[in-house]
Amino acid sequence: MxxxxxxxxxxxxxxxxxxxxxxxxxxxxxxxAWLKLQERxxxxxxxxxxxxxxxxxxCLLIALSLTMLIPYRSINHQQNIVSKEKExxxxxxxxxxxxxxxxxxxxxxxVTVQNRKKEFEYRLPIEFKKVFKKNPEKIFLxxxxxxxxxxxxxxxxxxxxxxNGTDSPLLSTVVFKEKKKMRVVHINExxxxxxxxxxxxxKKQSIWGSSLINxxxxxxxxxxxxxxxxxxxxxxx
Amino acid sequence: MEIGELVNTAKKGNTAAxxxxxxxxADRMMLVCRRxxxxxEDAEEILLDGFYKFFKNLDAFRYQGxxxxxxxxxxxxxxxxxxxxxxxxxxxxxxxxxxEEIPLEExxxxxxxxSEILKSxxxxxxxxxxxxNLYVIEGIDHNEIARxxxxxxxxxxxxxxxxxxxxxxxLLQKGTEYVQQKxx
Numbered sequence: 001m002x003x004x005x006x007x008x009x010x011x012x013x014x015x016x017x018x019x020x021x022x023x024x025x026x027x028x029x030x031x032x033a034w035l036k037l038q039e040r041x042x043x044x045x046x047x048x049x050x051x052x053x054x055x056x057x058x059c060l061l062i063a064l065s066l067t068m069l070i071p072y073r074s075i076n077h078q079q080n081i082v083s084k085e086k087e088x089x090x091x092x093x094x095x096x097x098x099x100x101x102x103x104x105x106x107x108x109x110x111v112t113v114q115n116r117k118k119e120f121e122y123r124l125p126i127e128f129k130k131v132f133k134k135n136p137e138k139i140f141l142x143x144x145x146x147x148x149x150x151x152x153x154x155x156x157x158x159x160x161x162x163x164n165g166t167d168s169p170l171l172s173t174v175v176f177k178e179k180k181k182m183r184v185v186h187i188n189e190x191x192x193x194x195x196x197x198x199x200x201x202x203k204k205q206s207i208w209g210s211s212l213i214n215x216x217x218x219x220x221x222x223x224x225x226x227x228x229x230x231x232x233x234x235x236x237x
Numbered sequence: 238m239e240i241g242e243l244v245n246t247a248k249k250g251n252t253a254a255x256x257x258x259x260x261x262x263a264d265r266m267m268l269v270c271r272r273x274x275x276x277x278e279d280a281e282e283i284l285l286d287g288f289y290k291f292f293k294n295l296d297a298f299r300y301q302g303x304x305x306x307x308x309x310x311x312x313x314x315x316x317x318x319x320x321x322x323x324x325x326x327x328x329x330x331x332x333x334x335x336x337e338e339i340p341l342e343e344x345x346x347x348x349x350x351x352s353e354i355l356k357s358x359x360x361x362x363x364x365x366x367x368x369x370n371l372y373v374i375e376g377i378d379h380n381e382i383a384r385x386x387x388x389x390x391x392x393x394x395x396x397x398x399x400x401x402x403x404x405x406x407x408l409l410q411k412g413t414e415y416v417q418q419k420x421x
Binding site for chain 2: 022028030
């Protein structure tokens with residue numbers, strides 16, 4: 001570290017390090033220099049303080065914005081609206097939601113199955129019940145959980161969680177449309193359509209066993225993206 | 238108040254103690270800066286930088302006597318000077334060729350005043366002067382000088398011998414001027 005050849009016997013080295021050997025002009029103006037130094041030391045301290053103030057303010061702002069956002073999101077989630085967000089992430093996802101309320105719906109709990117595909121051929125998955133229990137007003141059926149089958153299972157009972165004000169859960173049945181299957185049959189093989197379908201003059205008649213098709217919705221949506229609205233009747237126990 | 242007490246009080250952020258420490262050390266450290274840097278303005282700037290670092294890191298310092306305190310502060314100041322020279326790209330080594338060891342006429346230096354010695358040293362090129370200061374005045378060996386300055390040991394040695402020979406010439410010139418003045 002230190003060299004061994006250093007010779008401190010000569011006084012010129014001590015002269016160089018001793019301030020007494022120098023005139024004042026060579027030295028520092030202590031008061032002026034101290035003021036500058038103090039300013040810098042204080043500035044550093046102030047900068048530190050300012051940093052912490054800003055950090056605390058930023059944290060508060062984040063916390064506030066989170067508390068504002070979370071209730072808004074939960075309220076929004078409860079509302080039975082087909083959100084745009086869902087359409088973007090899964091444009092072909094079928095949705096089940098309550099149909100527009102009218103006197104008939106109030107009693108029978110009609111839910112609407114909406115699908116962009118013209119034919120609605122899904123078997124009801126096991127998960128469906130769980131989903132339905134959790135959120136009876138808004139149900140998303142992911143494509144992966146649905147399988148095309150032949151024949152379609154119909155009249156599947158579903159437990160609906162009790163709504164506010166009701167004590168017991170409702171046992172409902174979702175009726176799905178049967179798969180359209182083109183088959184050449186003899187005229188004698190054709191059955192009479194059920195009364196329920198025959199009576200509804202303003203509704204389209206599809207193949208036997210199919211669900212009711214809302215005419216107003218299909219006529220407007222037929223031309224764009226093959227989307228159609230299906231109404232599924234759910235009867236409560 | 239003793240220096241040890243001053244250091245402990247200054248550690249707590251006491252401005253009065255800090256000022257007292259500054260007053261005690263400033264002149265001595267200013268001389269260190271003047272040896273390494275050419276202008277007074279640069280020396281003052283580096284002095285303040287050094288003291289700023291000193292007070293900022295005082296918490297980490299364990300007081301073991303006045304000499305240790307001065308040594309630590311001096312080390313900070315020298316490092317600041319070297320950093321300044323490197324930043325300003327002033328630390329240029331003139332030639333890397335090996336030169337023979339020349340003994341310095343230290344008796345001649347003894348006869349000169351401190352200001353004259355400083356003036357003579359300031360006439361040396363920065364590379365020579367820095368190595369000369371570090372080796373002859375601070376007493377640091379070539380290995381450490383090489384590490385501090387980012388040069389090889391050989392370069393440090395050659396810079397030192399050249400510094401000595403140039404200083405010898407300066408002293409000789411000063412001597413002849415002195416003799417001439419006396420004879421007039």
